[in-house]
Amino acid sequence: MLGKVVNKEEAATLLQTQSGREQLSPEKGAVEITENLIDLGRDAFYQETFGNEILFTDVIGILDGPLTVRKLVTAITALKGESTTNLQIPLDQDVTIGGRTFKAGTSLNTGLDVPKGSLFPLGLITHIDNAKLRVGVTCAVCHTAVNEKTGRIMEGATNTDINLGVLLAMASNTAALFRQTDVNPTNIPPGQHSYINGNGEQAYLPDAKTLEDEVDASILAWPPGNFVSNGDLKNNSAKIPSSYTHNAHPYAWSGVASIGWFHGLTTLNNAVFGLNADPTTTADVAESAFGIDKETYLGAMFQKAANPKYRLPEGVRPSEFIDQVDPTPGAPGINQTIQMPEYPKGSLFMQNGLMASTPGLPVAAQLNGMSAWQNTLAPPPYSSADPETLERGAAIFTKANCATCHSGRYFTNHKVIPVKEVGTQPLRAPASKGFAELFVPPPQTYPPNVSVPLPPNPPVLSIPTDITPQEDIDLAYALSDPAGGYKVPKLIGLYLLAPYLHDGGVAAGSDAIKRDTDGYFSIANPDQIGIVGTLMRNVKPDPEASLRMLLDRDLREPMVAANRANPDLQRANVDGSGHAYWVDEKAGFTPQDQTDLIQFLLSIDDDPEVLAPPSNS
Numbered sequence: 001m002l003g004k005v006v007n008k009e010e011a012a013t014l015l016q017t018q019s020g021r022e023q024l025s026p027e028k029g030a031v032e033i034t035e036n037l038i039d040l041g042r043d044a045f046y047q048e049t050f051g052n053e054i055l056f057t058d059v060i061g062i063l064d065g066p067l068t069v070r071k072l073v074t075a076i077t078a079l080k081g082e083s084t085t086n087l088q089i090p091l092d093q094d095v096t097i098g099g100r101t102f103k104a105g106t107s108l109n110t111g112l113d114v115p116k117g118s119l120f121p122l123g124l125i126t127h128i129d130n131a132k133l134r135v136g137v138t139c140a141v142c143h144t145a146v147n148e149k150t151g152r153i154m155e156g157a158t159n160t161d162i163n164l165g166v167l168l169a170m171a172s173n174t175a176a177l178f179r180q181t182d183v184n185p186t187n188i189p190p191g192q193h194s195y196i197n198g199n200g201e202q203a204y205l206p207d208a209k210t211l212e213d214e215v216d217a218s219i220l221a222w223p224p225g226n227f228v229s230n231g232d233l234k235n236n237s238a239k240i241p242s243s244y245t246h247n248a249h250p251y252a253w254s255g256v257a258s259i260g261w262f263h264g265l266t267t268l269n270n271a272v273f274g275l276n277a278d279p280t281t282t283a284d285v286a287e288s289a290f291g292i293d294k295e296t297y298l299g300a301m302f303q304k305a306a307n308p309k310y311r312l313p314e315g316v317r318p319s320e321f322i323d324q325v326d327p328t329p330g331a332p333g334i335n336q337t338i339q340m341p342e343y344p345k346g347s348l349f350m351q352n353g354l355m356a357s358t359p360g361l362p363v364a365a366q367l368n369g370m371s372a373w374q375n376t377l378a379p380p381p382y383s384s385a386d387p388e389t390l391e392r393g394a395a396i397f398t399k400a401n402c403a404t405c406h407s408g409r410y411f412t413n414h415k416v417i418p419v420k421e422v423g424t425q426p427l428r429a430p431a432s433k434g435f436a437e438l439f440v441p442p443p444q445t446y447p448p449n450v451s452v453p454l455p456p457n458p459p460v461l462s463i464p465t466d467i468t469p470q471e472d473i474d475l476a477y478a479l480s481d482p483a484g485g486y487k488v489p490k491l492i493g494l495y496l497l498a499p500y501l502h503d504g505g506v507a508a509g510s511d512a513i514k515r516d517t518d519g520y521f522s523i524a525n526p527d528q529i530g531i532v533g534t535l536m537r538n539v540k541p542d543p544e545a546s547l548r549m550l551l552d553r554d555l556r557e558p559m560v561a562a563n564r565a566n567p568d569l570q571r572a573n574v575d576g577s578g579h580a581y582w583v584d585e586k587a588g589f590t591p592q593d594q595t596d597l598i599q600f601l602l603s604i605d606d607d608p609e610v611l612a613p614p615s616n617s
């Protein structure tokens with residue numbers, strides 16, 4: 001019910017009366033969670049691109065760089081039916097991208113997962129259209145992983161080593177993604193490509209090679225497992241979250257997805273396709289949101305498009321040219337979207353006023369289906385330590401005040417915590433502020449029984465905002481505090497989710513630390529601490545060692561220093577700092593306390609053997 005849940009028993013009672021049936025009707029915004037809806041959501045999660053293959057293939061040129069389909073197929077064939085969590089693709093010649101050279105013979109770590117017996121990586125969809133092969137991306141490329149031991153798919157688990165920076169930088173026109181970086185095209189010297197700007201004057205676009213090199217360098221700075229989703233012209237890289245979403249609201253690292261169907265989860269799902277994966281969807285607000293003329297914004301994206309059909313000719317107005325080649329005429333952007341009532345401005349429900357929608361289906365059907373399906377997902381059961389250890393660890397969890405924030409059955413109080421309090425890397429927290437300043441209240445949507453394409457003058461519903469406290473909404477969008485905040489994540493499945501914190505900066509390899517004679521722990525291998533010593537060296541972070549780094553200030557300090565010494569991580573704003581809630585010697589805890597707490601944290605699966613006692617016990 002637009003964020004409020006009516007269970008089966010309540011629904012059965014309501015459906016006995018006319019007023020109850022009206023309350024639960026699609027016309028009022030109600031969505032019935034059925035097996036068919038869940039199946040639709042699962043299919044969309046794995047198969048639906050909402051048309052982004054045009055962006056990735058024809059504009060960005062994901063197949064026109066060194067990572068061709070032929071090389072992809074060759075690498076998968078070499079697996080001989082076995083699985084991999086990191087498809088490696090060898091280069092047959094030197095490649096210089098973003099100022100760095102990858103030597104011939106180098107095997108690129110893509111982080112793409114290939115299930116046992118599969119002929120293609122998870123989350124990549126191919127099809128042939130007019131004799132041209134195109135590749136699109138679905139949710140599964142980042143939010144599903146292969147189990148290293150069994151080769152089977154773990155639905156909803158984070159693909160912790162997906163190397164999106166390398167995959168995207170190797171494209172021929174990565175410059176189209178400048179919005180996801182710290183590269184402003186207006187700061188690039190002009191080249192030779194003329195166009196008509198927003199004032200109707202002839203001007204020259206940013207030099208294509210310089211822009212491409214700068215964007216490549218910025219994107220290559222992303223560590224594996226991270227992505228810049230906000231598109232606010234800052235390189236605020238953040239760790240890709242899992243899809244274990246049940247009772248984890250509000251959603252997104254800053255909690256900006258907080259109202260509407262499934263308590264904001266549908267808003268989050270839309271952001272992937274209706275905002276984050278298609279920069280053209282924010283062209284109409286480029287001037288107000290980024291200070292970039294719309295024509296310059298689009299021209300910078302399309303002047304070197306991979307497919308000549310989409311490549312901007314000389315001397316034209318970019319928006320008029322793109323209208324002629326747009327695969328979704330009448331809808332802003334390239335992806336399949338519909339305009340919300342407030343477009344071109346956005347709302348708390350849809351940040352940029354657009355909703356990803358497939359023609360022929362009702363409004364939000366696939367997005368709501370994905371929400372319903374994701375809420376059924378849970379990590380595989382964890383093989384726990386002995387009950388006595390877990391009981392001791394649970395007691396330490398309470399004693400150390402972890403339950404102040406990570407409270408309740410799902411270990412979250414659903415609050416947004418100010419940056420100044422949590423103290424973690426701050427850049428991402430206020431990233432949605434620019435969109436919020438353009439919001440139109442109240443947030444609105446169309447009923448979920450209205451078909452796409454929208455009919456003339458479709459009915460409109462106002463969306464309740466009272467399901468999330470206003471102070472959390474304001475903090476999530478950095479309206480009440482310019483620094484913003486981060487939401488409290490739930491802790492279920494931690495054993496699968498290393499590295500830790502929103503920037504993914506807290507990490508350690510299995511050989512990184514050792515136990516000293518006094519029982520305390522110290523760094524044994526400094527080459528295996530931080531992201532710089534794990535995922536950036538193709539070393540999987542060890543959950544137990546990484547959690548010890550999180551809890552012990554004497555271990556975390558050198559780890560943060562190692563991250564900060566790496567120029568790529570500096571540019572991507574990843575350091576693993578903050579969250580200074582220690583369970584270590586200086587906080588009065590023994591090494592055994594720390595170990596017991598870590599075992600308890602690792603044991604928190606969907607049905608924890610032990611729960612933390614209340615603070616007054």
